Amino acid sequence: MTSGDLWRMSDEYGEYALSPLPWYPGNLAWHLNLSRKQLRKNPALESFHEFLKHESEVGNITRQEAVSMVPPLFLNVQAGQHILDMCAAPGSKTFQLLEMIHQSKEPGLLPTALVIANDLKVQRCDVLIHNTKRMCTANLIVTNHEAQSFPSCSLAKDDSETYKDHCKPQRLEFDRVLCDVPCSGDGTLRKSHDLWRKWSSSMGNEFHLLQVDIAMRGIALLKVGGRMVYSTCSMNPVENEAVVAELLRRSGSSVELLDVSGELRELVRRPGLNTWKVNDRGSWFQTHEDVPDSRKNVILPSMFPSSTSIHESHTVYSSFAVNSECNVPLSRNFNIEDTNNFNCDTGGISSSNSTQSLGSKFPLYRCMRIVPHDQDGGAFFIAVIRKLSPLNENQVIKVRKTENLLLKNRTVKLQEQCQHRIVSEVLDDNKLLDEQKKLSLANQTSKDHNLIEVQMASDDVEYSQTESGDRSHRTNKLDYRHRWKGIDPVLFFKDEAVIKNIVSFFGIEESFSLEGRLVTRSTDNARRIYYISKSVRDILELNVQVGEQIKIASLGVKMFVSVPIRQILIYFNDYMHFHGKSAYFL
Numbered sequence: 001m002t003s004g005d006l007w008r009m010s011d012e013y014g015e016y017a018l019s020p021l022p023w024y025p026g027n028l029a030w031h032l033n034l035s036r037k038q039l040r041k042n043p044a045l046e047s048f049h050e051f052l053k054h055e056s057e058v059g060n061i062t063r064q065e066a067v068s069m070v071p072p073l074f075l076n077v078q079a080g081q082h083i084l085d086m087c088a089a090p091g092s093k094t095f096q097l098l099e100m101i102h103q104s105k106e107p108g109l110l111p112t113a114l115v116i117a118n119d120l121k122v123q124r125c126d127v128l129i130h131n132t133k134r135m136c137t138a139n140l141i142v143t144n145h146e147a148q149s150f151p152s153c154s155l156a157k158d159d160s161e162t163y164k165d166h167c168k169p170q171r172l173e174f175d176r177v178l179c180d181v182p183c184s185g186d187g188t189l190r191k192s193h194d195l196w197r198k199w200s201s202s203m204g205n206e207f208h209l210l211q212v213d214i215a216m217r218g219i220a221l222l223k224v225g226g227r228m229v230y231s232t233c234s235m236n237p238v239e240n241e242a243v244v245a246e247l248l249r250r251s252g253s254s255v256e257l258l259d260v261s262g263e264l265r266e267l268v269r270r271p272g273l274n275t276w277k278v279n280d281r282g283s284w285f286q287t288h289e290d291v292p293d294s295r296k297n298v299i300l301p302s303m304f305p306s307s308t309s310i311h312e313s314h315t316v317y318s319s320f321a322v323n324s325e326c327n328v329p330l331s332r333n334f335n336i337e338d339t340n341n342f343n344c345d346t347g348g349i350s351s352s353n354s355t356q357s358l359g360s361k362f363p364l365y366r367c368m369r370i371v372p373h374d375q376d377g378g379a380f381f382i383a384v385i386r387k388l389s390p391l392n393e394n395q396v397i398k399v400r401k402t403e404n405l406l407l408k409n410r411t412v413k414l415q416e417q418c419q420h421r422i423v424s425e426v427l428d429d430n431k432l433l434d435e436q437k438k439l440s441l442a443n444q445t446s447k448d449h450n451l452i453e454v455q456m457a458s459d460d461v462e463y464s465q466t467e468s469g470d471r472s473h474r475t476n477k478l479d480y481r482h483r484w485k486g487i488d489p490v491l492f493f494k495d496e497a498v499i500k501n502i503v504s505f506f507g508i509e510e511s512f513s514l515e516g517r518l519v520t521r522s523t524d525n526a527r528r529i530y531y532i533s534k535s536v537r538d539i540l541e542l543n544v545q546v547g548e549q550i551k552i553a554s555l556g557v558k559m560f561v562s563v564p565i566r567q568i569l570i571y572f573n574d575y576m577h578f579h580g581k582s583a584y585f586l
């Protein structure tokens with residue numbers, strides 16, 4: 001883009017046609033105040049438009065809703081960290097995370113960090129893979145799991161002893177977790193015109209439990225000292241503050257809701273709500289006791305601010321140090337909503353007795369609400385959580401037991417509704433499956449394998465020992481069979497002769513090690529060879545060790561592609577900036 005382009009734009013569309021977002025670090029994000037039509041139709045902007053298109057294609061520019069870029073910033077990503085993006089498709093935040101890990105590396109070196117980007121839906125994983133391809137990164141794994149049951153890949157004790165010597169990971173643990181959960185999406189009302197017809201104030205109720213479950217899994221996978229960002233593009237408190245309160249309740253002193261008022265000070269945000277009502281079928285309720293008995297198993301106690309949760313054992317946050325910690329930013333960044341009844345002296349709980357019993361005991365004002373009319377954009381809810389100690393398993397199990405009773409009732413109800421074809425619009429089949437799955441887990445005895453979305457491949461698929469690498473000398477645990485139906489296994493590429501030729505033809509220096517860094521997918525007969533970072537390799541090895549718990553949809557960067565021409569195998573270098581050579585003859 002030339003200064004002439006900029007001059008023409010500001011001349012025609014005003015000086016704010018293109019301006020940096022004040023809150024984005026390093027002036028790296030800009031707001032373009034032009035519609036797509038203006039950009040396409042105006043001949044004076046042609047070269048600028050071409051510039052945007054080209055830079056987007058090669059991954060230098062990403063066009064994105066401004067507010068959607070906020071959650072990754074609050075992760076405060078540092079060099080070398082392992083990051084889990086639990087609900088990642090279509091991948092705009094994943095891309096941002098990848099940019100961060102590539103920025104934080106030492107010049108000339110590949111980053112040591114890792115991003116695992118996960119999504120439940122296979123088709124959306126494809127979009128995620130497509131959208132992140134522009135990054136050409138060796139440090140990404142795309143996985144396809146229900147986030148609420150994302151595997152931990154814990155090694156059995158005997159294996160972990162062996163691994164200790166090698167400083168390899170013994171289970172999946174993340175320094176940062178992004179939990180950008182599925183939600184009712186009412187924060188996008190300005191641009192999603194369809195939503196105006198579909199929206200109702202009770203839409204969020206259907207997401208609440210799933211959101212809690214996903215976020216609790218996120219906390220479980222977070223390292224002690226690590227940070228998790230919980231976010232939605234909804235303004236519904238049942239999907240937001242109620243979820244955060246339930247996380248604090250369940251996790252007790254193991255986590256804290258961080259006050260991040262000192263971070264990104266230019267970003268205009270409002271504090272989280274302390275009181276709200278819950279809507280169900282047109283009626284508003286202040287407490288769970290007010291809910292009719294027939295709906296008590298659908299409208300859960302945890303949806304209410306006053307909830308002492310499903311069980312009463314949490315007293316942790318009632319004693320938080322309100323006055324000393326009440327350092328919420330002053331001036332423009334602290335627009336207390338009238339309805340919020342926020343009171344610094346009582347930590348967000350109104351001094352009136354009636355409200356006190358209805359307000360949350362947690363410092364929910366530390367959550368952030370970004371609303372469209374504050375800075376002309378979309379709406380987002382963000383909460384930042386730090387893990388202080390490992391989760392107390394007993395506490396989590398206690399909550400689950402009671403909750404499963406609720407779920408059991410709820411699932412029976414759902415099944416009845418299904419039979420009568422009156423399942424609500426938002427409760428799709430997947431959701432029903434989710435509920436049924438939880439129920440079957442709770443009952444333990446009646447496992448219905450038909451309900452498990454991703455089935456294990458039948459045992460007759462032998463895992464190729466030759467391609468599986470040199471770990472066969474270990475126990476027979478490593479002689480595993482490929483686990484995931486419909487997904488090709490990831491195999492280390494070990495053909496020494498081919499690797500040797502590749503190294504000499506492309507003049508690859510010794511410092512750029514290929515050992516253990518080339519992988520392929522079995523069914524393509526090593527047609528495509530992918531390069532992976534050391535961090536990805538370690539996770540891959542761990543995954544092999546634990547019997548392929550992770551369902552890997554994609555990983556690393558495609559570096560060599562073979563094309564058979566007249567019986568000769570030609571390897572093209574598919575990695576854009578790799579020594580400028582493009583073909584290799586075997």
Ligand SMILES: C[S@@+](CC[C@H](N)C(=O)[O-])C[C@H]1O[C@@H](n2cnc3c(N)ncnc32)[C@H](O)[C@@H]1O
Nearest residue numbers: 087088089090091092093119120146147180182
């Ligand atoms: C709000 S979108 C995520 C947007 C994404 N973080 C981004 O910035 O591009 C929510 C995503 O969650 C996925 N999803 C829904 N239920 C899920 C579950 N149980 N586990 C994992 N992902 C889920 C949906 O397929 C959807 O892609």
